[in-house]
Amino acid sequence: MNKTITSTNQQTDSLFVLIKSLSKSEKRQFNLYIGRLGGNIDAKFFALFKVLEKQKTYDEKTIIKTGIVSKQQLSNLKAHLYKQILTSLRLNPVHKNIRIQIREQLDFATVLYLKGLYKQSLKLLDKAKNMALDSEEKNMAYEIIEFEKLIESQYITRSINTRADELTIQAKGISQQNVITSKLSNLSLQLYGILLKKGYVRNDDELKKVNEYFNARLPKYAFDKLGFREKLWLYKANLWHSFLIQDFLQSYKYANKWINLFKEAPKNITLHPVFYLKGVNYLLESLFFIKHYKKLKEEFSFLEKGIENNVIPKNSNTEILMFQYYYTNKLHLHFFEGSFIEGEYLVAIINEKIELYRNLLDNHHIVVFYYKIACLYFGMGKNTECIFYLNKIINSKNLHVAEDLQCFARVLSLIAHYESGLDYHLEMQFKDTYRFLIKMENLQEVQKEFISSIKALGDVYPHQIKNEFKKIYDRLKVFENHPYEKRAFLYLDILSWLESKIQNKTVSQIIQEKFKEYAK
Known part of the structure; x- marks a missing residue:
């Protein structure tokens, strides 16, 4: 298991991050590797390794003070040590994929x-x-x-007498398959880029443009001649297209096809564990979006058994993905069931693992966890804890790929402040949230309607509150299945919260009642 790292400043030095990512067995192997080189046990690069191994944060001044190397030579020595560590890791059977x-x-x-x-x-x-x-x-x-x-x-x-013809035919066939794979992988990456840059389609005009873009770049192919890799990229391209246009039933269809490729040939799970894990996550995410609880539970159990039985090869890369996907979907199951209190134990585990993988996780994935934890606490009625985690998102910087998340975090923060009766903070929240959403230029109708409605509650008499909540509910309910607005309810279950206010029940009770219908 990798050593826990707490400072984010150390991420600026690649060598330090690499050393801190080494497991005990990898460090032991590096020591043996240096010993086998002969005469290198006291070499400067090994001395530098021992210094960096002991440091909790990267400190160049301390390195220079040791006298191992001058400031002018440090860069070259670090480069040499970096290469030696990689050579040692390459010899490790664990990394021999x-x-x-x-x-x-x-x-x-x-x-x-x-x-x-x-x-x-x-x-x-x-x-x-x-x-x-x-x-x-x-x-x-x-x-x-x-x-x-x-x-x-x-x-x-x-x-072989026919060698020339054989190789020519073989090269031509593989070349054609590689061209299709390249075009499909390019299309998949381009669609993902559009999603990050512009977000999901918001109107008919954007839908038309995305569909035209997809159809113009989808290569012609004969399905029966496609191999595993070509089919994988075909399904992935279609999956991103379906996500972009918010057709989550299609997302489920292609994610399911993706995973069936691995179920039909289980050896590919060992050969391509990252592709497998990503496909599983998209499948689980799609099932959550279309509210197919039984299938979600079934596929999650399949993933759980795969992790427990070591079906999926473990390395630093797959460990991080397993952590992200397992706990994200574990939280989704609690959201589905309304079993928020039962899921609270996950918070400590997730925070511990975030610290463990801090150097290897990007900020976007960390704040996604913070948002889900905030939703968990909101479902429990623990609004102070909810606000604490939302502030981690709202106050976070350089979240270019998480503007959507910032938006919903601010809306949920408004609700949590309202529930907590923090009137002074609530007024500030209205101003900050509205200012942020206008700046985003990505304000959905659901968000506009909700913010203006909640702000108007301040002028409503206490005996009129329940009736006003009913009006807000009716205005928002029409967007629940809207092709471009429904996604708002996937990020934040505003309707269940409104129902809880109308019926004088907790959010958890409302969701549990709905869950009984889904689980039938």
């Missing part, structure tokens, strides 16, 4: 080729090529075939 194994065979074949041992080189290349094709690493397979062609064209090996 299929790509590294293929690359290793290719390196060995290159050495044999340079020594003039062409047949031996071709033999290793054939082995590496089969590994690449079996694991759907077709870019690497193409590179290997091109190397084979180079050897066959330069030297008369007489390995």
